[in-house]
Structures are given as C-alpha cells and as structure tokens.
Amino acid sequence: MDKEAFFHRLVAFTAAVHEVTHDFTKDVIPDDITPVQYGILEYIAVSQPVTLSQISDCKHISMPNTSRELKKLSEKNLCEKFDVEGDRRKQFIRLSAEGQALMNGVFGQLGNRFFERMKDAAAEEQQAINEALELLHTKVFYRNR
C-alpha cells in the first residue's frame, strides 16, 4: 500500500466527516445550544447513563467546565442527574424526555440526509456502505479503554 496516498486519503476523509456532519446538523440544533454543549449531549445520548467524570475524560473538558456546562444543560431541561447507588459521590446523567426528543430529531435528520445520498444506490451497495462503516469503526476509528 502507498503510505503517502493512504495518509492523504485518511486526512481528507476525516476532514470530510467533520464538515459533512456539521453541514447536516447545523440547522437542526437549536441556537441556544453551543457546540460544546451539543458535543456533551451527543455523548450522553450515545452512552447514557454517564458520570460527570466520564464526560470530562471523553470530551476533553475539565471537571469544572464540565460541571458548568452540565448545569446549563440541566437548566434548559435537556438532561437530568440522578444518584448512583453504592457511591454517593457519583452522579449519573441522562437525557430528559425533552433532551431525548431533541437528540432523536437531530439523529433522525442526520440519518435521513445520509439516507438520501444512498437512496439511489443498489441494495448491495447500501449493504457495502453499511459494512464499510462497521469495518472502519471496529478496525480503525475505535477508542482505547
């Protein structure tokens, strides 16, 4: 394999993923949710329930700042904290009904727009795309730990 060409393809691909997801979601995410807050909501949606520390670790946001942003999200009624039984220091976070509805809308919109791009593809190609996603996710774009 040509390493140089592979690097370039990789960089162009990751940049495209960034840009396309941004383009596809920017008009669905409410104005009063900042990018950092959206990132947190997305993480909660995919991994709930999560603790503050987990959010802090995975999203690379310091604990004080995580606490602050989470407070804002709670004030917007998008997520809820509840106690973890067995360790009274910890708090689990999950989306509220309102937050879940919001994220369902965003994910649905995002999914539909990607789906739109695939609608003309043959069934086998759709399947190939599905498998490509899984392959890259499990073999290349996975997180340690």
Next chain:
Amino acid sequence: MDKEAFFHRLVAFTAAVHEVTHDFTKDVIPDDITPVQYGILEYIAVSQPVTLSQISDCKHISMPNTSRELKKLSEKNLCEKFDVEGDRRKQFIRLSAEGQALMNGVFGQLGNRFFERMKDAAAEEQQAINEALELLHTKVFYRNR
C-alpha cells in the same frame, strides 16, 4: 436495512472519527496553534492554493474572522499570501515551507498511528479498509458544490 440501527451506527461512527482524530493529533499540534487555526491549516494543506473566501465558506468562519486568523498564521510564518493574476482583489493562500513541514509532521504522525492499528491485519483486510475509506468518502461523506 434497519433505519434506526443505521442512524445509531452513523452517529457513533462520526463521533468516533472526531474523538480518535483529536486523540491522535493533540500532542503533535503546537500549543500556540488554536483549534480554529489548525482547521484552517488543514484545509489549506488539502486544498491549496485557496482564497480567503473559500476558507470562509468551507470552514464556516466569517470573512473578518478568517482574515484575522489568517493574519495570525502569517505572523507565525505558517502560510503565505500571494496575488492571483487576473484579479487583484483576490489572494491565494498556501502553506509556507515551515507550515508545510508542520502539516507533514501532523499528517505523518496521524497516519502512522492509524497504520499501527492496521499493521496486524492481513493484506486483504488492509485493502478492504482502504476501499471502505474510498467508498464512504465518495458515496456518503462528500461535500456538495
């Protein structure tokens, strides 16, 4: 295809791409380059030469702010402006030698880390990953225009 499962896979995948690329690049990008500035450098590296307007459009940064950040990058000797012949309003931007060296280092490091993940895979699987990248890039994660 199960649409719900597909949406979830898509969201989890795009989030993973964000996080892994962040993890893999954060210790290679110099401290005095901000995230927005890095995004601009990456775009220039992939698409050079580019105009200010193109950067503004593609990276979703207003012209005044693009101008400001580009000025900072020029002051750091990472990129250069040069005139576009035929239209004296426009300016092309390209990486300076120093900027090119920086981005080569980042791309190389990023590529090596991904390569590390694939090194145990059989040649056919490496080829499959390569093809999966191209498939998703051309069929799903491409930008209009």
Next chain:
DNA sequence: TGATTTTGTTATCAAATGATAAGTAAAGAG
C-alpha cells in the same frame, strides 16, 4: 481512626471565537 483519593462544585480570570459595523480597492455591469 486519620490521611489520602475520588467526585463534583463554585468562583474567577484569560484567551479564543463569533458577530457586526465601517471602510478600501478592484472588477464588472449598464
């Protein structure tokens, strides 16, 4: 038990980013 670590909070400050107004110079249109 007392010391230390983990988990989270509040407060505060600085830096990065976004948004807007106002201006310049060149190109293009009528």
Next chain:
DNA sequence: CTCTTTACTTATCATTTGATAACAAAATCA
C-alpha cells in the same frame, strides 16, 4: 464613466471556552 458587486481588512464588542484555585463530601486506604 458611474453604480454595484466582490474580496478583503480593521476595529470593536459579546459570548464561549479553557484554566486554575479553593472548597466540600464521600469513599478508600493504611
């Protein structure tokens, strides 16, 4: 040759984000 549009700059202000110090409460360790 004016008028309008395009490409870009400078200046300014508000918001977001990041970083740090200081604190509290519960768990764990020795």
